[in-house]
Amino acid sequence: MMHDTQKAAEATFLLLDWYDRHHRDLPWRVSPPMARKGAVADPYHVWLSEVMLQQTTVQAVRAYFNKFLKLWPTIDDLAAADAEDVMKAWAGLGYYARARNLKKCAEAVAGEHGGHFPNTEEGLKALPGIGDYTAAAIAAIAFNRRSAVLDGNVERVISRLHAIETPLPAAKPEMRARVLALTPEDRPGDFAQAMMDLGATICTPKRPACSLCPFRSSCLALATADPETFPRKAEKKQKPLRLGAAFVAIDNSNAVYLQKRADTGLLGGMTEVPGTGWTARRDGETSIYAQPFAARWEHCGAITHVFTHFELRLSVYRANVQRAETGANGWWEPIASLKAQALPTVMKKAIAQAIPNAFKAERS
DNA sequence: AATACGGGGCC
DNA sequence: GGCCCAGTATT
Numbered sequence A: 001m002m003h004d005t006q007k008a009a010e011a012t013f014l015l016l017d018w019y020d021r022h023h024r025d026l027p028w029r030v031s032p033p034m035a036r037k038g039a040v041a042d043p044y045h046v047w048l049s050e051v052m053l054q055q056t057t058v059q060a061v062r063a064y065f066n067k068f069l070k071l072w073p074t075i076d077d078l079a080a081a082d083a084e085d086v087m088k089a090w091a092g093l094g095y096y097a098r099a100r101n102l103k104k105c106a107e108a109v110a111g112e113h114g115g116h117f118p119n120t121e122e123g124l125k126a127l128p129g130i131g132d133y134t135a136a137a138i139a140a141i142a143f144n145r146r147s148a149v150l151d152g153n154v155e156r157v158i159s160r161l162h163a164i165e166t167p168l169p170a171a172k173p174e175m176r177a178r179v180l181a182l183t184p185e186d187r188p189g190d191f192a193q194a195m196m197d198l199g200a201t202i203c204t205p206k207r208p209a210c211s212l213c214p215f216r217s218s219c220l221a222l223a224t225a226d227p228e229t230f231p232r233k234a235e236k237k238q239k240p241l242r243l244g245a246a247f248v249a250i251d252n253s254n255a256v257y258l259q260k261r262a263d264t265g266l267l268g269g270m271t272e273v274p275g276t277g278w279t280a281r282r283d284g285e286t287s288i289y290a291q292p293f294a295a296r297w298e299h300c301g302a303i304t305h306v307f308t309h310f311e312l313r314l315s316v317y318r319a320n321v322q323r324a325e326t327g328a329n330g331w332w333e334p335i336a337s338l339k340a341q342a343l344p345t346v347m348k349k350a351i352a353q354a355i356p357n358a359f360k361a362e363r364s
Numbered sequence B: 001a002a003t004a005c006g007g008g009g010c011c
Numbered sequence C: 001g002g003c004c005c006a007g008t009a010t011t
Helices: A002-022 A032-036 A043-052 A058-071 A075-080 A083-090 A097-112 A121-125 A132-143 A152-161 A172-182 A188-201 A220-224 A283-290 A335-340 A345-354
Strands: A241-250 A255-260 A298-306 A311-320 A330-334
Touching: A002 A172, A002 A188, A043 A058, A043 A097, A043 A132, A058 A083, A075 A097, A083 A097, A121 A132, A132 A188, A152 A172, A152 A188, A152 A220, A241 A345, A255 A335, A298 A345, A311 A345, A330 A335
Parallel strands: A241 A311
Antiparallel strands: A241 A255, A255 A330, A298 A311
């Protein structure tokens, strides 16, 4: 027992030493040198970054994080913001329930907690959009709590370090216990970020750079098997194909007809062009009967978009209409301002198929 | 325990 | 074209 504890302490030391030498400068992070001077991470920044980073890479998050902080410098600003503006700012980042929950969470913290985040995992997890991972991460990084931070990166690192044969997600409790055993009392936040950085840069899904790893002398997968084959995972089923149509109406003032999707479900609360439902039926052939306006609809090709659980092929139709009559749920948006709308990527693809220059920097 | 929920980068 | 991600909420 004493032996295991000692080995764990040594591994933790090696990781933190690696982190001190290789940490990355990220907008929401307090670097180890700054931390030693007494700098503390702002819980608002930590929370905002962690929510954005859910299933999303650092590269994609950077610009959004900076934009959000500029638009809403404090949690109270975000709580007071217009929900539609938040959706617009989030457009393109994906998983839009995160944006809706972000707003709800800001309102809860501002309204019920005096603008201060709870400083325990339990308190944090009670807030909208904060689950196991994010609660543990905020508790560790912003409040110096010794919590077990387990995300996709850490799952990979810990599964290789201990050559865990149990497939995910069943292996999570074992992984959590292994992570907690390595988590130190004094720098739990740095430890968590070090584990995630290690997974992102060294212990990568493919072709891990084991020779550069601080765990190279104790990694069981490296010693006995092929590290790349961890973590073991249950088999996944294949995505079905769904078909539909999208209608891009352009009026005589060069505006496109847009409407808002329902607040819940797929792309909830986001903006779209009118279309048919997305089903497995051959809607591409019947879609012309679902046209939102009586007009000379011209078929201008199809676009494909892959969602998490299905693949979508949309036939795109375009028509020039004489007058801009606003429907019950929609509005006419000038092409020049389309970029600022809450349009998810699939809708931008559809519009770009009908109007190739719609999202270009300059257009005539 | 399984499913719904985006998007982009990588090979 | 398939795989992977700094996951959460719902059922």
